[in-house]
Amino acid sequence: MLFICMQALNGWAFQIEKSQPDSLQQTFNKDYVLRVKKAQNPIQIDGVVDEPDWIKAEKATNFYRVLPVDTGMAESQSEVVMTYDDKAFYLAFTFFDTIPGKRIAESFRRDFVFGNNDNFLVFFDTFLDQTNGFSFGASASGAKWDGIMHDGSAVNLNWDCKWESETLHSDDRWVTEMRIPFRSIRFKSGTDRWYVNFSRLDLKGNEKSAWAPVPRQFPTASLAYTGVLEWEDPLPKSKTMFSVIPYVFGSVAKDYEAGTKADYQTDFGFDAKIGVSTSMNLDLTYNPDFAQAEVDEQVTNLDRFELFFPEKRQFFLENSDLFAGYGYDVVTPFFSRRIGLDAPVLFGARLSGKLDNNWRLGLMDMQTEKTSLLPARNFAVASIQRKLFARSSAGMIFVNKENINEPGDVQDYNRVVGFDYNLASSDNTWTGKLFYHQSFDEEEHEHGQYAQGASLQYQTRNVKVRMDQTSVGADYNAEVGFVRRTGYNFLGPSLSYTWVPNKKVIAHGPFLESENFFNTDYEKIDYVQTLGYNVEFTNRAKAIVGVKDFFVQLQHDFDPTRTSEHFLPAGSEHNFTQFWAEFLSDNRKNFKWSALYSKGSFYNGDIDFMEGMIGYRIQPYVNFAMNVSYNEIRLPAPFEKANFWLLGPKMDLTFSDKVFLSTFVQYNEQIENMNINMRFQWRYAPVSDFFIVYTDNYFTGDWTSRNRALVMKLSYWFN
Known part of the structure; x- marks a missing residue:
């Protein structure tokens, strides 16, 4: 289906792009304008801003403070030219220092932790x-x-593209130059305007600033507050x-627990x-391998109920909100980790992006192989989204899972059809969601096959009020x-x-947060009432x-430890209370803890829980x-x-911006x-990698090996 539609969509999208004029929407920072002149000479990416085109370029200056307070100008100013x-x-970015001393740079790791590094970020709204x-x-x-943005401010850092940069330091400033190919991102042909904002985090001065001002309650990534x-x-x-x-x-892999021989594979x-x-x-994949994906952090x-772990495989990430943005995290019709x-x-194919200023389309089709336990299956998803008003949108999704050549009377298919409305006011003060989803399969059902929800949030500098509803x-x-x-x-x-x-x-x-669960007859079965107090200090x-x-009224038999042969019976009611205190140290220091x-x-018992990080x-x-968690559960x-x-001790070595080695050990007594997990990565060319991944699992107690594997993978990006 994707291949048949591709040519028609190509022509349709091109005609729409030609016919749609640019229009400046209502944006709070429309008076913040940076005019970009076309270069007359080559630009060398060396961290030295001395070319004639840089000298004559218009500068984005006078950055506003966002944190710790959003009043006045930044103490440490910045300049941006394009x-x-x-x-x-x-x-080219120039960041002036007002406080002497070493700049805070945690590592060379790509897609660094924002709050642990002095950094500069730019946010482009190309449509x-x-x-x-x-x-x-x-x-x-x-x-x-580098990351792809969705939902107005969220940045998915698992997305990568080809571009280059260079950073140089001097006593009173540091400078970064970037070159980003137009073909690396998506935008509308023939446009003469994007929205943009520039953000700087200066940890030495404990200051976050932005070129176009942003209220402190919102991230500087908020596209509602971009300039032009x-x-x-x-x-x-x-x-x-x-x-x-x-x-x-x-x-090569060996399963000692099953007693099988070593399994050697090449592919x-x-x-x-x-x-x-x-x-x-259009993204295509054949026989994909995800061995290099980072291991999940256990809890x-x-x-x-089942725990949620985020998707980390790059194939599923570009425009991922078109597929995974329906419903809530706890009840969503599409979760890509179910595939593969x-x-x-x-093999798989995914077509996603903009049809014009108002319409977005997502189509996905994935085929999995037959195994000894499961039949071959096809996963198909179709999503379309229409922009409404200033920043709101409405969308529909169809998800189909089909078993292929399935023996016996096992269920052949499972389908979900859903509608979502996403609310976002022009200033981001009001946000919300309304959705309804319906599932279909071959079985006859006496009870509802629906999921429905609504949420509304109001947020200002001082007040945040939210209401969530789900059925x-x-x-x-x-x-x-x-x-x-x-x-x-x-x-x-919540308030x-x-x-x-x-x-x-x-x-x-x-x-204050209040979570209240009722059965289908609206009789209360669970609640969690939370009252807390939060304090942030000037030293971060x-x-x-x-x-x-x-309060819990168990709907099924349940073992609170998840390891015992005993259980609390369904129908039993339990009311319990817990107090907690948490502290996070100043993360600007080389030594930090929480x-x-x-x-x-x-x-029907007691618990002590401790969690920490050094x-x-x-x-x-x-x-x-070193991440540590300890639970002591005392039940009668x-x-x-x-x-x-x-x-969970973890060591991350970054020898340069191209060579990385991480070692992550997780000792889990509950399971x-x-x-x-040891992961070596050599980025020998742009977005081209050589990986060596070693994984070993042991039983706790006698420390006999359960299974181990060694994987080597080489990839290269031909452009």
Whole structure:
């Protein structure tokens, strides 16, 4: 279907792009305009801003303070200049220091942790919709940052593209130059205007600033508060983008627990990207391998429901909100991690992007192989979204899972159809969502096969008020989605107030959250009531204290430790209360730590919970962190006392901006497993990598090996 539609969509998108004029929408910072002149001479990316085109370029200056308070101008000022040619656009940033001393740069790791580095970020809204865009940046070490933006401010950093940068330091400033090819991003051909904002985090001065002012309660990535970027000439129509990323793969694995022989494998595959238009992209994959994806961070699970882990595989990430943005995180019709984790993906295709200023389209089709346990399956998703008003949108999604050549009477298909409305006011003060989803399969159902929800949030500098509502039928079944629980109605009001005194304490205030679950007859079955107080200090340390009150009416038999042969019976009611205190130290220091302690009752017993982190860095080469979690659960007979340690030492070595080595050990007493994951990466060419990944799992106690694997993968990006 994707291949048949591609040519028609290409022509349709091109005609729409030609016919749609640019229009300056209502944006708060429309008076902040940066005019970009076309370059007359080559620009050398060397961190030295001395070319004639830089000298005559218009400067973005006079940055406004956003944090710790959003009043006045930044103490540490910055300058940004831009230019462009027919193939790429260029940026040069100069960051002046007012405080002497070493700049904070955690590592050379790409897509660095924002709050742990002096850094500069730029946010481009290339379609003027104040919702979707691209972000690029650099830390003081020269580490790169790139991500695709959605939902008005969220940045997905798992997206990568080809571009180059160089950073140089002097005593009173540091400078970064960038070259970003037009073909690396999506935009409308012939446009002469984008929206843009520039953001700087200066940790030495504990100051975040932006060129176009942003209220402190919103991230500087908020596309509602961008300024205007005016190109001297309309941007040229981009040539058709085509890139292919082939890979070769070799591995050896041995399952000691099953007693099988060592399994040796070699394979190959590829990803390809085709620019159907400057705003629409077709992604293809054959025999993809995701062995290099970072391992999930484990948690001790004392809950009754499945845990949510984020998607990290790059194929699923560009325009991911078109597929994964429906519903809530706890009840969404499409969750890409359902594809390819229990059976290898044979091939897949994904068409996504803009049809014009108002319409976005997403089509995906993935095919998994047959295994000894599962039949071959096809996963198809179709999503269309229409922009409404200033920044709101409405969308529809169709998800289909089809089993192929399935023997017997096993269910053949599962489908979900859904509608979502996303509310976002022009100033981001009001946000919300309304959705309704319906599932279909071959079974006959007596109860509801629906999921419905609504939320509304009002946020100002001091006040944040939110109400969430959800209703999920007992027979709602989204097999390709994430549905934490079914057969309930939910109401969740929350309220917080923040004072901003701008003294030793820069912000503090109380918060109240109420989570209330009812059965389908609106009889209360669960609630969690939370009252807490939050304090932020001028040195970036934070403290939180609070109390939680729980009520649970068990709908099924449940073992609170998830390790015992005993259980609490369905229908039993439990009311328990827990107090907690948390502190996070100043993360600007090379040594940092955090600690959380919680104590109280737990179902029909008691619990003590401790969680902490100790970290040390030798910037920008070495980062060490030790994550610790401990649960002591004391339940009456016939249960036995349970003590669960979860230890996670992690060492991250960044030898340069191209060579990385990470080692992550996770000792988990609840599942009686210790996992070792070592990941070496050499980025020998732009977005082209050589990986070596070693994984080992052991039983805790006798420390016998369960399984281990060694994987080598080489990929190259042909453009």
